[in-house]
Amino acid sequence: MKIIVNRIIVKATCPYCGCLCDDVEVTLEDGEIYSIKNACPLGRMKINSATSNVRNLKYLIKSGNDKIEVTVDEAVEETANLLLSADKPILYGWSNTSCEAQRLGLKIAKILRGVWDNTTSVCHGTAAIATAESGIPSATLGEVKNRADLIIYWGSNPLEAHPRHFKRYSYYSKGRFVSNNARRKMIVIDVRETSAARLADKFIQVKPNSDYKVISTLHHIIKFGEPPERKAAEVNINDLMEAAKLIKEAKFGVVFFGLGLTMTGYGYCNLDALYSLIRELNRFSKWVTIPMRGHYNVTGANIVASYMTGFPFAVDFSTGKPYYNPGETTIIDLLYHNECDLLMSVAADPLGTLPGEVVSKTIGMKIIAQDPFPTPTTEAADIVLPTLICGVETGGTAYRMDGVPIPLKPILKSRLNLLSDEELLKKILERISWRR
Amino acid sequence: MRKIILTFKGHGRPVLVYNISPSVFRSKSLDQLKKLEVKSGNKTYQLKDFFIIEEEEPVIEPVETIIIENSTFNLKRIGEKMDTGRIVVNGDAGMHLGAYMKGGEIIVNGSVDDWCGAEMSGGMINILENAGNFLGANYIGSLEGMRGGVIKVEGSTKDFTGMRMAGGAIIVKRNCGSFLGYYMVNGEITVEASSGSETGSRMRGGVINIYGSAEIGVGFKKVGLNYITSEGKKLTLHVFRGDSIESGEGEIRIREVSK
Amino acid sequence: MDILIENGVFVERIKGRDPIVINAERKVILPGGVDLHSHFAGSKVTLGRLLRPEEHRLRHQFGNSGNHIGTGWATPTPFLCGYLYSKLGYAKIVEPAVPPLKARHTHEEMRGIPYMDKMSLLLLGNSWIIMDLIAQKRLKLLEKYVLWVLWASKTYGIKLVAPGSGEAWAWGKSITHIDDEIPNFSITPKDIIYNLARVNKEIGLKTPVHLHTNNLGSPGNYQTTIDSLKTVENLGLRDGDSPFIIHLVHAQFSSYKGDSWKTFSSGSEEVAAYINSNSHVSFDLGQIIFSNTTTMTADGAWQYNLYRLTGGKWINNDVENETASGIVPYTFKRKNYVNAIQWAVGLELALLVKDPWKLAVTTDHPNGGVFTSYPVIIAWLMNKKFRERTIEKINSKAKHIIILPSIDREYTLFETVIVTRSAPARIMGVKDGATIGIGKEANLAIYDLGDPERDLGENPVKLIKGLSSANYNIKNGLIVMKNGVPVQDFNGVTYYSGGVNESEELTELVDYYFKEYYTVEKENYIVQKGEVMHPVNVLEEVFK
Numbered sequence A: 001m002k003i004i005v006n007r008i009i010v011k012a013t014c015p016y017c018g019c020l021c022d023d024v025e026v027t028l029e030d031g032e033i034y035s036i037k038n039a040c041p042l043g044r045m046k047i048n049s050a051t052s053n054v055r056n057l058k059y060l061i062k063s064g065n066d067k068i069e070v071t072v073d074e075a076v077e078e079t080a081n082l083l084l085s086a087d088k089p090i091l092y093g094w095s096n097t098s099c100e101a102q103r104l105g106l107k108i109a110k111i112l113r114g115v116w117d118n119t120t121s122v123c124h125g126t127a128a129i130a131t132a133e134s135g136i137p138s139a140t141l142g143e144v145k146n147r148a149d150l151i152i153y154w155g156s157n158p159l160e161a162h163p164r165h166f167k168r169y170s171y172y173s174k175g176r177f178v179s180n181n182a183r184r185k186m187i188v189i190d191v192r193e194t195s196a197a198r199l200a201d202k203f204i205q206v207k208p209n210s211d212y213k214v215i216s217t218l219h220h221i222i223k224f225g226e227p228p229e230r231k232a233a234e235v236n237i238n239d240l241m242e243a244a245k246l247i248k249e250a251k252f253g254v255v256f257f258g259l260g261l262t263m264t265g266y267g268y269c270n271l272d273a274l275y276s277l278i279r280e281l282n283r284f285s286k287w288v289t290i291p292m293r294g295h296y297n298v299t300g301a302n303i304v305a306s307y308m309t310g311f312p313f314a315v316d317f318s319t320g321k322p323y324y325n326p327g328e329t330t331i332i333d334l335l336y337h338n339e340c341d342l343l344m345s346v347a348a349d350p351l352g353t354l355p356g357e358v359v360s361k362t363i364g365m366k367i368i369a370q371d372p373f374p375t376p377t378t379e380a381a382d383i384v385l386p387t388l389i390c391g392v393e394t395g396g397t398a399y400r401m402d403g404v405p406i407p408l409k410p411i412l413k414s415r416l417n418l419l420s421d422e423e424l425l426k427k428i429l430e431r432i433s434w435r436r
Numbered sequence B: 001m002r003k004i005i006l007t008f009k010g011h012g013r014p015v016l017v018y019n020i021s022p023s024v025f026r027s028k029s030l031d032q033l034k035k036l037e038v039k040s041g042n043k044t045y046q047l048k049d050f051f052i053i054e055e056e057e058p059v060i061e062p063v064e065t066i067i068i069e070n071s072t073f074n075l076k077r078i079g080e081k082m083d084t085g086r087i088v089v090n091g092d093a094g095m096h097l098g099a100y101m102k103g104g105e106i107i108v109n110g111s112v113d114d115w116c117g118a119e120m121s122g123g124m125i126n127i128l129e130n131a132g133n134f135l136g137a138n139y140i141g142s143l144e145g146m147r148g149g150v151i152k153v154e155g156s157t158k159d160f161t162g163m164r165m166a167g168g169a170i171i172v173k174r175n176c177g178s179f180l181g182y183y184m185v186n187g188e189i190t191v192e193a194s195s196g197s198e199t200g201s202r203m204r205g206g207v208i209n210i211y212g213s214a215e216i217g218v219g220f221k222k223v224g225l226n227y228i229t230s231e232g233k234k235l236t237l238h239v240f241r242g243d244s245i246e247s248g249e250g251e252i253r254i255r256e257v258s259k
Numbered sequence C: 001m002d003i004l005i006e007n008g009v010f011v012e013r014i015k016g017r018d019p020i021v022i023n024a025e026r027k028v029i030l031p032g033g034v035d036l037h038s039h040f041a042g043s044k045v046t047l048g049r050l051l052r053p054e055e056h057r058l059r060h061q062f063g064n065s066g067n068h069i070g071t072g073w074a075t076p077t078p079f080l081c082g083y084l085y086s087k088l089g090y091a092k093i094v095e096p097a098v099p100p101l102k103a104r105h106t107h108e109e110m111r112g113i114p115y116m117d118k119m120s121l122l123l124l125g126n127s128w129i130i131m132d133l134i135a136q137k138r139l140k141l142l143e144k145y146v147l148w149v150l151w152a153s154k155t156y157g158i159k160l161v162a163p164g165s166g167e168a169w170a171w172g173k174s175i176t177h178i179d180d181e182i183p184n185f186s187i188t189p190k191d192i193i194y195n196l197a198r199v200n201k202e203i204g205l206k207t208p209v210h211l212h213t214n215n216l217g218s219p220g221n222y223q224t225t226i227d228s229l230k231t232v233e234n235l236g237l238r239d240g241d242s243p244f245i246i247h248l249v250h251a252q253f254s255s256y257k258g259d260s261w262k263t264f265s266s267g268s269e270e271v272a273a274y275i276n277s278n279s280h281v282s283f284d285l286g287q288i289i290f291s292n293t294t295t296m297t298a299d300g301a302w303q304y305n306l307y308r309l310t311g312g313k314w315i316n317n318d319v320e321n322e323t324a325s326g327i328v329p330y331t332f333k334r335k336n337y338v339n340a341i342q343w344a345v346g347l348e349l350a351l352l353v354k355d356p357w358k359l360a361v362t363t364d365h366p367n368g369g370v371f372t373s374y375p376v377i378i379a380w381l382m383n384k385k386f387r388e389r390t391i392e393k394i395n396s397k398a399k400h401i402i403i404l405p406s407i408d409r410e411y412t413l414f415e416t417v418i419v420t421r422s423a424p425a426r427i428m429g430v431k432d433g434a435t436i437g438i439g440k441e442a443n444l445a446i447y448d449l450g451d452p453e454r455d456l457g458e459n460p461v462k463l464i465k466g467l468s469s470a471n472y473n474i475k476n477g478l479i480v481m482k483n484g485v486p487v488q489d490f491n492g493v494t495y496y497s498g499g500v501n502e503s504e505e506l507t508e509l510v511d512y513y514f515k516e517y518y519t520v521e522k523e524n525y526i527v528q529k530g531e532v533m534h535p536v537n538v539l540e541e542v543f544k
């Protein structure tokens, strides 16, 4: 007997981290993944998860202590019921799905007079706030690839969290005016010696929560050519003097910043200070800064929300008009103040990721969880809505960490008889609009 | 003068009471007052749904004073945009008390939540206990916080007090949190006790007086001494100018710089 | 007289039964307006939103019913943008600054803008491929590439923003003279202007090259402007609706004399004289309005200067191998000397250039002001006294040196129709969309401007009020807006140009840049038709 295998290669955009690598090649054999080229282990894991057994397979509704299986229409109907009867529903997540789904989510939130918030509110939201306060000098990643002779990673761990960042966009990439990494210098600033730190020309180990002081001192050195007269105890001046020298020699510099800066101390102030420093540096040469966004489409969530409502995340529609006030309309604050009575999570796991103090507030709230995978949130949910994996089993659009839009592609056809986030949300929106 | 007493019946979730303001109440009858719009969750209610509304000796005069009894942190936006009259809050008050206020007076016999007096341009707010974050500050994106008027806090405040403050005065009797006067442009903040880290950071102008100690940013340089008398005590204050990182011309006068 | 419309076009006789009848007695009926330069969609606009939540907080506007979301002033949400344009009586709008790499984003937002037909211009003035091809003198290939990249991005025409200067800004530098060499590229801005204007003519695009001049915004730049226009003098005229070789965008920002902010003065006479005596140039005003706004342009170096002048917020966002960009909030103040002159320069240009077919009213939205201010500009153009009322209030030093008070010309209503409809439509090559004539697209706006027997310019307040909110906006024969209230959902078309050229040389060229310099795959750079709202290619899709 002759076995005929049908092998094809499909191009894919990796739906895992903010690098959004679009050069991935997946070889399919009879519709199954045979091999994956160009993706890093994280991306490979994500793409392979399509075939994992650990999936949400059924539409489930809680009944007493059990969850019973229902049809998609029953699940949509019940979802609409809960959403429509909520006093202030919050629709949260959105970073691991397409812009198309995000837009629908905003429309649903608007009709319901609910809140639409995004994981930004617990990661890089501080960067968005700082941008609103003073603006960000930035560029797309190709500018770094082609021009940067000094690369700074600050509070981010690229080799572990964004494994292909180095190769595709930064230190190891080859560009028009910088043909190899011998012509680039790298500074790593972090609280611990990361793997990237070991490759750096200069590693500056900072004390936890001292970043604001470090940036301010560095700014002082660069602006006045000397350290401040009163030195902050937690800062090593010699380190910063050396760094300042490298910085002033650069023709094109970039600071990539991560959660170590956005989420520690007064995260928002860290970013204010960083952006101010970058503005200062543009007096000498060209400097830009780019956030190391985690989820593959968290940037898209901010972009979609910004153009749809004027605000990048934490949009509260409860009075009928969009209202944005981080610290008040952000998920943590809303839950903390018992403002919401329903939590709908889409492609996120708030119960598994938010601080315990806040998670405890969700007891007694209705929870709807839409996700391809089981999580603590789907576990606790009153309604579980399984979906296809966006970027693996369905397509759409996503925005890379630098704001470049890239199509997501359906790599393979799922065996599961499920809908995409977009299709499911469309059904929910239709149901709600009809019932209103 | 007409005086209205509102007794909050209590509610488990925040209620937006932006209509509780003498400017709105002024010439309304008790009946009209009862029907004033109030919002909670995603629904619109009437004032009477959340409050018992009484009038002290009805007189045919504009409402001058509103007294809120049983107030809690769940009452948001009390006195927002008010420009005249007096509000007395017995209990705590929620976020945005007196935000965008132009005139009149608010007294809180308790504590207030965040953004109290945010972007206010006139009037007087007197807090008998503590205040939250962003007291007299700006809202996100605006380049100016409080522009005029006075806020007095008998207790302490949290972070970002007077952020982007552009005029008026804030007086705090006890301690302030971090980033006091962040991005401050003008006006005067006086803290009679101490404040936290990065006091005056990114300051462009204005004056911060601290009679206790505070930690101040690396962009401040000492320029001299200043002698004052506070409550009968003579104090010597060290005067700093900054934040030089932002080419600022602000002044911090402080008794003791903490590390 | 009756105007008859059926199936989206003007007809001589209506075949169907029970037509809707609108009584437009004593009303002014105009073709739908055309805005050929307004930054309303895309990456830059969204960054403007991100920079200014305060603006969206304070300017909650209408349209917040159902799932419509309307906030913002300088950067209104897409729904609000379509809504406001429609209310103003407009039908077609042009987004004039699309970085090819982010074209998908522009289309994503444009899909959400109801009522309007849309076009967009592609930023090619700092493109590496283009600069390299010019340097290598591979000019035939350049034509093919331009067609390809327009097709790939589903955009309509060519925009040059401070050619070469964006590349210099990528190194934090700027180019102040169009004969200066662009760092690392051994060509000059002049080479780019000339070659792309020539290519544009060769490949038969429907609109000329749109040029944002080098040195825009700076004192003394009128000379650069005239030099740039001279560069393409010998190219003759183009075939088709739009004969112009070059369109000077927001000319106001490029018509200054003086050598510093102190000696800053108007260069409108010189620029207008050049345009009057040459037939290859069209332009739009870029009129400033005294107000707060969010400036945004691909001229990154200029935005950095503006940030240094204001000391306020600043976003920079350069796009690899293609363009720079920057965003800075700004307030134009009556009492500011420079701002007062800028205000006068725009109106002077409009009044000194004799032929209204050469110009279009714009504010370079939102750079000079927002597009909802157009009725005020019309009133200034139609009424000298109304201009004088504003002149009284401006900076007194400026008041004495501007020539505006000495200009008596007042536009007729007919001339204002040309500069808001017919001329921009012609310049964009969509003349039929702004003509009331049998068989033409039925786009109409009906206004109540007061007694039509009288001079409508006489009462500017009434005129502004009337023009600000059309009684009816009819788009493709459908009533989409009635007295400022949306009547039905409607999405216009998106015009684009360009075509795929099956040439190995082109494929090799493009593939090389993607392999070496871009950070995305070529296939992901191409915007698919399915991502565009009602795409209409005005050229042939495939070239041989």
Ligand code: SF4
Pocket: A014, A015, A016, A017, A018, A019, A020, A021, A038, A039, A040, A041, A042, A043, A044, A162, A163, A164, A165
């Ligand atoms: S770096 Fe990120 S986007 Fe690229 S393959 Fe790895 S996980 Fe995927």
Ligand SMILES: [Zn+2]
Pocket: C037, C039, C096, C249, C250, C297, C364, C367
């Ligand atoms: Zn423009």
